[in-house]
Amino acid sequence: MKALILHGVGDLRYEEQATPEPRAGEVRVRIGYCGVCGSDIPRCFVKGTYHFPTIPGHEFAGTVEALGAGVKHFSVGDPVAVFPLLWCGTCAACQRKAYVQCSNYDYLGSRSDGxxxxxxxxxxxxLLPVPQGVSLREAAMAEPAAVARHAVARAGELQPGASVAIFGAGPIGLLVAQWARAAGGDVLLCDIVPEKLEQARALGFNKVFNSKTGNPVGWIEEQTAGEGASVCIEAAGVPVTLIQACKSVARAGCLVLMGNPSAEVTLPAALISQLMRREVSLRGTWNSCYDPEAPSDDWREALAAMADGRLQADRLVTHDVPLSRGIGALEMMRDQSAFFSKVMLRPDETA
Ligand SMILES: [Zn+2]
Ligand SMILES: [Zn+2]
Known part of the structure; x- marks a missing residue:
């Protein structure tokens, strides 16, 4: 098969590799689409994977192509999305079914081939079945959609009309916005990239603010009659947006930390005091809840929301690129040489 193989930091090659065989309890999935995650850029160009060579890529959907021994409930040809974390099943977190907290996990696309x-x-x-009417390209966004749902859930139940300020309108921020809207929230979106704010407007969000042209804290204050936002979700991972989010939370509000931090942040004493006085809850969010045995989890809800239209994930796709041109697409993202939101890779058409 053809694959983009990472041989070392910055050494990504499009080449031939043996098609892998499923063992007992496994399936071989023929990839329909794989999204490029923001984290794939440092993974390929700065930090590398846990060992080389590795095939990156963890946001994907495809069709079941071959079954290992003992596989039930799925058949060849079934469209599936895939939870990419392989949990150990025996550690304390796994015993609690908190699989993303597994202390001994493997991961498709960073520790194992993706x-x-x-x-x-x-x-x-x-594996998760892809509902009817959801394309494989959209289903490949089940991972970021589940991550976004989890972040909104971490803020607790939203009161109807509660203001939800989101800092960062990249693909995750726009998925967070769609979940918050579906939960009845009044969404306020801030970013510094005009194209991202345009995309937000196209998705029906009209309360958007370009933080390059003014102070988002003042804007959020205006939009909330001086109260601040009930929920702030920091989805940019930039020191300045974390400070803005801290300043924008209402009394008894909640601030969700979501963006991977890109640098140290210094919180002024007066701001810490304000967070205390306002009795703000600070919550972290990490990955998503996946539980194949539960009636519902972030992943199944994400796919269901794609099917019923609460989520319009496919509209975030700005680039649909064959794998043979994938290296160029990743370099474009690294160099930010063009505007992009979600970049999708797909295997080249087989003859
Ligand atoms: Zn990701
Ligand atoms: Zn475990």
Whole structure:
């Protein structure tokens, strides 16, 4: 099969590799689409993966192509999305079914081979059926959509009309915005990239603010009659937006830390005091809840919301690129040489 293989930091090659065979309890998935995550850029160009060579790519959907021994409930040809974290099943977190907190996990696309390829191997317990009417390209966004749902859930139940300020309107921020809207929130979006704010407007969000042209804290104050936002979700990972988010939370509000921090942040004493006085809850959010045995989890809700239109994930796709041109697409993202939101890679058409 063809794959984008990372041989070392910055050494990504499009080349041939043996098509992997599923073992017992596993399936081979023929990749339909694999999204490029923001984290794939430092993974490929700065930090590398845990060992080399590795095939990156963890946001994907495809069709079941071959079954290992003992696989039930899925058949060849089924469209599936895949939870990319492989949990150990025995640690304390796994015993609590908190699989993303597993202390001994493996991960498709960073520790094990992922989906910048024609095929990937996945355990059957990691598969989710893609509902009718959801394309494989959209289903490939189940991972960021589940992550976004989890972040909104971490803020607790939203009161109807509660203001939700989101800092960062990248693909995750815009998915967070759609979940917050679906939960009845009044969404306020801030970013510094005009194209991202345009995308937000196209998705029906009209309370958007370009933080390059003014102070988002004052804008949020105006929009909330001086109260501040009930929920602030920091989805940019930039020191200045974290400070803005801290300043914008209402009394008894909640601030969700979501963006991967890109640098140290210094919180002024007066701001810490304000957070205390306002009795603000600070919550972290990490990945998503996945539980194949539960009636519902972030992943199944994400796919269901794509099917019923609460989420319009596919509209975030700005680039749909064949794998053979994937290296150029990743370099474009690294260099930010063009505007992009979600970049999707797909195997080249087989003859
Ligand atoms: Zn990701
Ligand atoms: Zn574990």
């Amino acid at each position: 989906a910048f390829a024609e095929y990937v191997i996945a355990p059957v317990r990691n």
